[in-house]
Amino acid sequence: MGPIIGMSPDKKAEFPGMQEQRTGLRGACGAGTLPEAECASSPLATSVDCRGGSEDEELTNLNWLHENLLQNFTLGGPEALTSASPLLDIEGDHGASQGPSSSSHSSAHGKGRERDSLKSKPPFSFSLLIYMAIEQSPRKSLPVKEIYGWILEHFPYFSNAPTGWKNSVRHNLSLNKCFRKVERSLGKANGKGSLWCVDPEYRPNLIQALRKQHFPTADAFCTPPASPPSASSPPRHLFLQGCSFKESDIDAATAMMLLNSAPGHHDDPCDSDTPLDLSRPDSVLVSSDPKQDHNYSSSGSVGLPRCSSRSSSSSLSSVDEGVPQRGPQRGQSHRRRRAGSEGFHSDEDSDLWEERGGRSRPSAPARRAPSSSSSSSSSSSSASSNAASSGSNGSSGAGKRPAGKRARREVKLELDEELKEAAGSLLHLAGIRSCTEASKRGKSKKLGRK
DNA sequence: ATATAATTAAACAGAC
DNA sequence: AGTCTGTTTAATTATA
Numbered sequence: 001m002g003p004i005i006g007m008s009p010d011k012k013a014e015f016p017g018m019q020e021q022r023t024g025l026r027g028a029c030g031a032g033t034l035p036e037a038e039c040a041s042s043p044l045a046t047s048v049d050c051r052g053g054s055e056d057e058e059l060t061n062l063n064w065l066h067e068n069l070l071q072n073f074t075l076g077g078p079e080a081l082t083s084a085s086p087l088l089d090i091e092g093d094h095g096a097s098q099g100p101s102s103s104s105h106s107s108a109h110g111k112g113r114e115r116d117s118l119k120s121k122p123p124f125s126f127s128l129l130i131y132m133a134i135e136q137s138p139r140k141s142l143p144v145k146e147i148y149g150w151i152l153e154h155f156p157y158f159s160n161a162p163t164g165w166k167n168s169v170r171h172n173l174s175l176n177k178c179f180r181k182v183e184r185s186l187g188k189a190n191g192k193g194s195l196w197c198v199d200p201e202y203r204p205n206l207i208q209a210l211r212k213q214h215f216p217t218a219d220a221f222c223t224p225p226a227s228p229p230s231a232s233s234p235p236r237h238l239f240l241q242g243c244s245f246k247e248s249d250i251d252a253a254t255a256m257m258l259l260n261s262a263p264g265h266h267d268d269p270c271d272s273d274t275p276l277d278l279s280r281p282d283s284v285l286v287s288s289d290p291k292q293d294h295n296y297s298s299s300g301s302v303g304l305p306r307c308s309s310r311s312s313s314s315s316l317s318s319v320d321e322g323v324p325q326r327g328p329q330r331g332q333s334h335r336r337r338r339a340g341s342e343g344f345h346s347d348e349d350s351d352l353w354e355e356r357g358g359r360s361r362p363s364a365p366a367r368r369a370p371s372s373s374s375s376s377s378s379s380s381s382s383a384s385s386n387a388a389s390s391g392s393n394g395s396s397g398a399g400k401r402p403a404g405k406r407a408r409r410e411v412k413l414e415l416d417e418e419l420k421e422a423a424g425s426l427l428h429l430a431g432i433r434s435c436t437e438a439s440k441r442g443k444s445k446k447l448g449r450k
Numbered sequence: 451a452t453a454t455a456a457t458t459a460a461a462c463a464g465a466c
Numbered sequence: 467a468g469t470c471t472g473t474t475t476a477a478t479t480a481t482a
Contacts, residue, residue: 125455125456125457126456126457127456143471144470144471144472145470145471162458164457164458164459164460165457165458167458167459167460168456168457168458168459170470170471170472170473171457171458171459171472171473171474172456172457173471173472174471174472174473174474175473175474181472192465192466192469192470192471193465193466193470193471193472194471194472
């Protein structure tokens with residue numbers, strides 16, 4: 001495993017006791033129990049709640065994160081859209097209007113301390129910062145400039161930091177497979193550059209990274225509920241790594257990912273022709289299954305990275321090709337990755353890419369499955385892996401795909417069916433009748449609120 | 451000791 | 467011309 005994501009040396013200095021915090025949390029919330037029952041009993045479970053109310057000073061460094069940023073960062077859920085700024089609470093702008101969580105927290109800790117912590121370098125990697133920025137945007141896509149803006153807005157630390165961080169942001173966008181460039185549909189009229197969005201395929205990876213970053217035991221919270229969550233009950237949030245997940249979402253996530261990955265169900269939010277809508281419930285649900293974890297910075301715990309960055313640097317993947325990326329050759333593999341697999345493994349994908357006009361891929365041939373990685377890792381990764389596992393025709397079929405569009409379509413349908421089946425099983429396991437119902441619930445909830 | 455993840459800096463090209 | 471954006475390479479650091 002690598003370092004704590006985003007934990008640069010100075011962060012270590014600024015966030016002393018991080019390890020202790022983690023272990024502390026582990027002791028309080030993890031330990032193989034099912035803390036969600038207690039911790040998520042309130043609409044927004046908080047770290048404080050999980051700790052049984054003991055205000056351990058050690059945890060305060062993370063509290064700022066929980067309380068200020070991620071409380072409202074519900075990973076793209078509809079609620080997230082309504083909260084323009086996850087930090088408004090602490091800024092004091094929306095303190096009263098943000099619901100129970102914010103109010104309960106602001107009282108728990110001094111705002112001064114929170115502000116101070118905001119001046120510290122955030123314990124997030126740039127990838128995560130970008131991810132959060134994009135996810136918080138109404139359209140789930142942002143131009144670089146606005147990503148800068150978001151970061152600046154929510155992490156004042158950067159306002160005084162040397163401008164190198166912007167370079168890092170761009171670097172991440174560029175190299176991290178989790179982010180995709182979307183051409184602005186209106187040409188350049190809207191400004192320079194492209195929009196960037198989160199590749200839905202990698203969203204779980206990012207979420208996992210987010211979760212891992214501060215709450216490695218979050219998986220303990222992800223155990224499926226014994227009984228189906230009642231639609232009438234308020235959403236129960238699990239506090240994962242500072243992110244609040246709706247319990248049902250977590251359980252449904254895997255299935256959702258499967259469904260979304262089904263060829264016939266592949267709505268590309270980054271399609272330049274259609275407005276991005278990652279706010280759809282199905283697109284924001286994520287997997288809680290560690291096995292679904294990808295590669296985002298978890299290569300240590302899981303096999304191979306799929307969602308790794310296109311470079312050794314930003315991450316996620318140097319394992320992409322199963323070759324050590326150190327030394328001078330790294331650059332070449334870089335290029336190879338860029339032009340090649342980048343974690344997408346089927347011709348189908350590459351076709352989609354071409355159809356969508358996704359991220360420009362210089363001389364990008366069909367994305368090939370990462371040689372060694374595809375077998376083990378893709379397994380770890382979200383949808384496609386399951387596709388591969390659910391049907392041996394999945395990824396392997398990509399190579400031996402029958403010629404002709406018709407045959408291809410049949411394969412697609414077959415795959416689709418299998419994926420849906422698998423999704424159904426997962427949903428069943430999760431105690432959720434169907435994903436469509438889940439999303440309907442979400443929608444109806446939303447409507448009801450309106 | 452090694453591999454990996456992440457950060458940072460820098461160079462460069464193209465678009466605006 | 468200057469700035470911004472995007473890509474790429476490389477060095478460095480920290481951690482499992």
